[in-house]
Every structure is written in structure tokens, then in C-alpha cells.
Amino acid sequence: MATNGSASKPKGGKLLVLPGDHIGPEVVHEALKILDIIEETTGAKFEREFDLCGGCSLDKHKDSVTEEVLKKSEEADAVFFGSAGGPEWGHSQPNPESGLLRIRLRMQIFANLRPCNFASKSLVHRSPIKEEIIKGVDFMLIRENCGGAYYGNKIEEEDYACDPWEYSRSEIERMARVAGALAMQHDPPLPVWSADKANVLASSRVWRRIVHEVFDKEFPKVTLRDQLADSLAMLLITKPTAFNGIIVTDNTFGDILSDESGGLTGSLGLLPSASLAGAPAAPGTEPTQGRNNAGGVRGLYEPVHGSAPDISGKGLANPAAQVLSLAMMLRYSFNMHHEADVVEQAVAKVLDSKEDGGLEVRTGDLGGKAGSKEMSEAIQGEVKRLLKD
Numbered sequence: 001m002a003t004n005g006s007a008s009k010p011k012g013g014k015l016l017v018l019p020g021d022h023i024g025p026e027v028v029h030e031a032l033k034i035l036d037i038i039e040e041t042t043g044a045k046f047e048r049e050f051d052l053c054g055g056c057s058l059d060k061h062k063d064s065v066t067e068e069v070l071k072k073s074e075e076a077d078a079v080f081f082g083s084a085g086g087p088e089w090g091h092s093q094p095n096p097e098s099g100l101l102r103i104r105l106r107m108q109i110f111a112n113l114r115p116c117n118f119a120s121k122s123l124v125h126r127s128p129i130k131e132e133i134i135k136g137v138d139f140m141l142i143r144e145n146c147g148g149a150y151y152g153n154k155i156e157e158e159d160y161a162c163d164p165w166e167y168s169r170s171e172i173e174r175m176a177r178v179a180g181a182l183a184m185q186h187d188p189p190l191p192v193w194s195a196d197k198a199n200v201l202a203s204s205r206v207w208r209r210i211v212h213e214v215f216d217k218e219f220p221k222v223t224l225r226d227q228l229a230d231s232l233a234m235l236l237i238t239k240p241t242a243f244n245g246i247i248v249t250d251n252t253f254g255d256i257l258s259d260e261s262g263g264l265t266g267s268l269g270l271l272p273s274a275s276l277a278g279a280p281a282a283p284g285t286e287p288t289q290g291r292n293n294a295g296g297v298r299g300l301y302e303p304v305h306g307s308a309p310d311i312s313g314k315g316l317a318n319p320a321a322q323v324l325s326l327a328m329m330l331r332y333s334f335n336m337h338h339e340a341d342v343v344e345q346a347v348a349k350v351l352d353s354k355e356d357g358g359l360e361v362r363t364g365d366l367g368g369k370a371g372s373k374e375m376s377e378a379i380q381g382e383v384k385r386l387l388k389d
């Protein structure tokens, strides 16, 4: 049986599954079939508990997440999340999305890793950006996930509202350390861009100063550059490959820039994310912060996209972002690097199947005619084949 680094300890661990609303349960259901295959093939065992967060929790418990679920999130090795929200619940508080924000805070999963690259070579043609500009784009956006304008003591009155945009030294230092540690996992180290609005926001000026302090002291070999977040939004469209490396930024800018990444690749249906309680450990090493009982980092894994109410219930959702989030979970929370690579290769293989002389199996967001189940089955087939090799 494969191991987590020690000969006697089997792989796997404790998983809390929160499918959420609309397409959330649809794509989570498909992604978990891949976990079944991994269990069958490798002997890993994932204890899965299902619960509610989002609109579904509001309907049953009149709250977007219960204290019991928050506790389970803290105790799990990883949380596998679908998506929360939908027009039927509106925005009066607590709205469905507040459940996710509360889980992120309670789990202290402060570093939200949102990679932007092409899951397959053939998708480059589908980007709205010209091929010669977008080809080869490959960056990891790290969004601060537990602070800034999304949290703090909000004031919401009939004619006045305030979202304090605050950052403290410790919140900034831990983000800089995740960016630095990830950069150092490459040889030569990846370049890092820190995106802020230091020309306007006080919180950005503190952010910029402290990020530099950490890099100067702890990561002197990493090239760190500052980039104003507004011009970064423009440059990601005109010169996206100039940012190949790591972009570290705060909660608000990271939220917006990561949806922009979905635009670069042509569909939000392809972008996964990992929200972690510490820097991911390099293969064969242990995490120094946020370690779970499985020897990886405690984390929550979810697609960048939302609940897509416009297509829910029709079997049309692209399952790839959820499946690729599963791959990130295997890698970061369970040290299953090989299996994570296999899942990513399987998605690429399916997306490229037409170019490789096979049938096209792509969902509508990618210009294809396949449903979620069909695309998921094709990915499952590839995972089985690759795990046998």
C-alpha cells in the first residue's frame, strides 16, 4: 500500500464535503467519483462526511453555516467545497456566501492559491486573447483570504455602510512567507509580484513595506516586484506571460484578479483553488504551519467559479474546475503528488482529445456539446488508465 511518508501509515484522511448550492452539488458529485477511483487503485481511504453551507444551510437551519459545521471544518484534514449562493436567497445577512467566509476565517486558511494556466494545450485557441499573447501563461495568484475589506467590523445602515480595509503585520508576514516559500520550491526561484494600491490605500502601504521586509530578510534570492493592482488588471490582458511566477495580493484585489484569470483562459469552469492554513510543503517534506493529521496542510478546496444558477439543474456544468480542485487537495492536504499529477493529466487529455484524433468531450462553456456527466466519465476513464500505467 502507498504511504504518507512512513511505511506503516496509509494514505488518506478525514474529509468534510460541503457541496453547497446550484451547480455545486453537481460538480462535487462528479469529482468525488475520481476520488473513488483513487481509493480503489491506491488503497488510500478518505473518510467523507457531508454537510451544508450556503443557501442550503439557510433553508434548513436559518443560518449560512452552523457552529457544528464550523467545528467539523476545523477538525477535518481538508474541506471539499462546491459553491454557495443564488438569486433566491438575496444579499440580506446572513446570505449564503457568508457561510463560506465564516469557514475560511474559522479554519484560518489565509492563503488562497488560484493558479492560472491552460489545463490543456488546445484550449489556448479558445482564449479571447490572441494566441501569441496568451500562449504559455502560467502564474499562481495567492489571495489573502481571511482579512481586508471582506472581514472586520462592518457598519451597514439604511443610508450608510462601511467595510474597514485593515491589515496587520502578522497577516501580511504570513502571506509573504507563503509566496516566498512557493517561489523557493523552484530552481531558479520563481519571481514574485506583490499587487497593491500603495498610491492610495494606507493598508497597501503597510502591506508593501512588510512584504519587502520579509523578502529582504528571509527570501533574498527571490526577485520581488511591486505592481499596482489596477495596472496589473490591464497588464494581465496585454502582457499576461510577463507575470509568469507568483502574484501575491490582498483579499479584494485577489478576488477580482482571479476572476480575470478565468477570462484569460476562456472559462471560469477550468480554474481550481486551494485555501491553505500555511505554505504547501515541497514533495517529501512536512509543512511548517497549518499541518493536518494526514501530514499535509489543512485546506479548503473549491473552484474559482460560483454556483452558476443560470445553468444549474441541466447537467451542463463543466466539472473540470472542481476536479482540478480535487487534484490540489490530493497534493497539498494529503501529499499524494503522483495522484494529483495524474488527475491534472487526465483533464488535459480529455480537453485535448479532439486535437489528438479522438472525439471532442467538452462542455458548452468550452464550445462543446458534452454534459457534465459525459466529460466527467471521460476524465474518470483517463484517471483509471493513467493510474494503471
Ligand SMILES: NC(=O)c1ccc[n+]([C@@H]2O[C@H](COP(=O)([O-])OP(=O)(O)OC[C@H]3O[C@@H](n4cnc5c(N)ncnc54)[C@H](O)[C@@H]3O)[C@@H](O)[C@H]2O)c1
Binding pocket: 020, 023, 082, 083, 084, 085, 086, 087, 097, 100, 268, 269, 270, 302, 303, 304, 305, 306, 307, 308, 309, 310, 311, 316, 317, 318, 319, 321, 363, 365
Ligand atoms: N466559492 C463560491 O461559493 C462562489 C464563488 C463565486 C460566486 N459565488 C456565488 O455564485 C452565485 C453566482 O455568481 P456569478 O454568476 O457571479 O458567477 P458564476 O461563477 O457562478 O458564473 C459566472 C458565469 O460563468 C459560468 N460558469 C461558472 N462556472 C461554470 C462551470 N463550471 N461550467 C460552465 N459554466 C460556468 C456561469 O454559467 C455564468 O455564466 C452568486 O450568488 C455568487 O455570490 C460563489
Ligand SMILES: CC(C)[C@H](C(=O)O)[C@@H](O)C(=O)O
Binding pocket: 084, 085, 097, 098, 100, 101, 255, 304
Ligand atoms: C462567494 C464569495 C464569498 C467568494 C469571495 O468573494 O471570496 C467568491 O467570489 C470567490 O472568489 O471565492
Ligand SMILES: [Mg+2]
Binding pocket: 255, 256, 259, 304
Ligand atoms: Mg470571486
